[in-house]
Amino acid sequence: MTDNSTHANPSKNRTPRHRAREFALQGLYQWLLNNEDAKTVVNHIRAAHGFDKADAEHFTNLLYGAIKESEALRATFAPLVDRGVAELSPVEHAVLLIGAYELKNNLEIPYRVVINEAVELTKSFGGIDGHKYVNGVLDKLAGKMRPEEVENDKKR
Secondary structure (H helix, E strand, O other), X not given: OOOHHHOOOOOOOXXXXXXXXXXXXXXXXXXXXXXXXXXXXXXXXXXXXXXXXOOHHHHHHHHHXXXXXXXXXXXXXXXXXXXXXXXXXXXXXXXXXXXXXXXXXXXXXXXXXXXHHHHHHHHHHOOOOHHHHHHHHHHHHHHHHOHHHHHHHHHO
């Protein structure tokens, strides 16, 4: 079985950084459902088929960072969701943690790229309209976390 055939959206050209986000999503999903410690999750994901094609450093930063900062990250997007964070699907919850983490900690990544990557993850792994929900929440969050960048982008 090839790597493409095991992916939810095999026609997409996936960069190492996108693959890192996919694996981080899987790890956060595992963490949310099983409440395992981060090291166990990381070791499990690193053993997965295709991990060698991912940006391992970005994966590690995303997964450990999102878990470590999960309470603070949830606090940033909780006012922007229309239900309790605990009521979010695990995929949406994990993608919002990844997106919030990148908006806060990866300022070298344009906010539009962060949002687009989150939308693509949700399209691949989430429910039917989950990507629209994630897009709306992260768009509002970007305006709060990176107001200058968003404002400058609107002027273009």
